[in-house]
Amino acid sequence: MTTTGTPPLPKAELHLHIEGTLEPETVFELARRHDVALPYASVEELRAAYDFTDLQSFLDVYYANMAVLRTRDDFAALASAYLRTCPEQGVRHVEMFFDPQAHTARGVAIGDVIGGLTDAIEHHADDVSAGLILCFLRDRSAAEAEETLRAAEPYLDRIVGVGLDSAEVGHPPSKFTSVFERARGLGLKPVAHAGEEGPAGYVTEALDELGVLRVDHGIRAIEDDALVARLVRDRTPLTVCPLSNVRLACVPGIGLHPLPEMLAAGLNVSVHSDDPAYFGGYADANYAAVREGLGFTDDQLRTLAANSITSSFLDDEAVQRLL
Ligand code: HPA
Ligand code: ZN
Numbered sequence: 001m002t003t004t005g006t007p008p009l010p011k012a013e014l015h016l017h018i019e020g021t022l023e024p025e026t027v028f029e030l031a032r033r034h035d036v037a038l039p040y041a042s043v044e045e046l047r048a049a050y051d052f053t054d055l056q057s058f059l060d061v062y063y064a065n066m067a068v069l070r071t072r073d074d075f076a077a078l079a080s081a082y083l084r085t086c087p088e089q090g091v092r093h094v095e096m097f098f099d100p101q102a103h104t105a106r107g108v109a110i111g112d113v114i115g116g117l118t119d120a121i122e123h124h125a126d127d128v129s130a131g132l133i134l135c136f137l138r139d140r141s142a143a144e145a146e147e148t149l150r151a152a153e154p155y156l157d158r159i160v161g162v163g164l165d166s167a168e169v170g171h172p173p174s175k176f177t178s179v180f181e182r183a184r185g186l187g188l189k190p191v192a193h194a195g196e197e198g199p200a201g202y203v204t205e206a207l208d209e210l211g212v213l214r215v216d217h218g219i220r221a222i223e224d225d226a227l228v229a230r231l232v233r234d235r236t237p238l239t240v241c242p243l244s245n246v247r248l249a250c251v252p253g254i255g256l257h258p259l260p261e262m263l264a265a266g267l268n269v270s271v272h273s274d275d276p277a278y279f280g281g282y283a284d285a286n287y288a289a290v291r292e293g294l295g296f297t298d299d300q301l302r303t304l305a306a307n308s309i310t311s312s313f314l315d316d317e318a319v320q321r322l323l
Helices: 026-036 043-048 055-068 071-084 102-106 110-123 141-160 171-183 200-210 219-223 227-235 242-247 258-266 283-294 296-312 316-322
Strands: 010-011 091-096 129-137 159-165 189-195 214-217 237-238 268-271
Touching: 010 296, 026 043, 026 071, 026 242, 043 141, 043 159, 055 102, 071 091, 071 214, 091 110, 091 159, 091 316, 102 110, 102 129, 102 141, 110 129, 110 141, 129 141, 141 159, 159 171, 159 219, 171 200, 189 200, 189 227, 200 214, 200 227, 200 283, 214 219, 219 227, 219 237, 219 258, 237 258, 242 283, 258 268, 258 283, 268 296, 283 296, 296 316
Parallel strands: 010 091, 091 129, 129 159, 159 189, 189 214, 214 237, 237 268
Antiparallel strands: none
């Protein structure tokens, strides 16, 4: 969406947790279908619980809501509902995160999770291209991450990369050095959440220990001049999620978000929506937030959108087609 009435800028969505597109209405619909008891009397009551004070307070609700996702069809419907919104927002390509451990721990087969998401991706392939990034939950053990990667091996042709998410502080990237090494050996592209709530040092660790090709969030990198110089030199992409950072109190308000400073420093930043059903909106809402809350110009918005495309894992030819 733009204020000028022109079509939305073509862009790629590189930081989106597909489970974070689970809207409150769908939570209730699936709870009824699968006879799952919810601790909320209504959609409004559930929405009222989206009053987060930090990352953990969000994750508690986020994982609890996922209990309604049970079948391959549920995952297909979830991803389909999201992919259907992409064309109207100018989103031409998606590299979506998913959290297999959050589902297998509830008895859902990883093949149903990946199968359902893949069904939706194939169904919408004429309108938007999409790939999957398997995330390890960093607040669970490295051994469990290894098991998860092993369980995903029959489906590797459907997965572009591996990521690292969930509670950051106290769970540094170095906890997962070995599983990332194995994932890279399998041809998967490594990315990781770092420097969202955790320190700039976790961004350095993600680069050194995990060999990440993109940093998710990375807003606290700006606190470390040597790290900024390194990220600028290497043009390492940082997938920034402004509305998420505000709603999880990682920044005190949109007007104080470090994105302008990051862009001015020469960092390769792009803007994404993280968990749009929880944080107040999809790609268009995040672009609107930086335009209205940070005064970004049309030129700056074009830079963000172009960065999102060039930072994707698409090949050069596909990138050129989207630019
Ligand atoms: N940070 C860490 N883990 C997550 C997030 C996030 O913003 N969203 C979903 N899982
Ligand atoms: Zn995220």
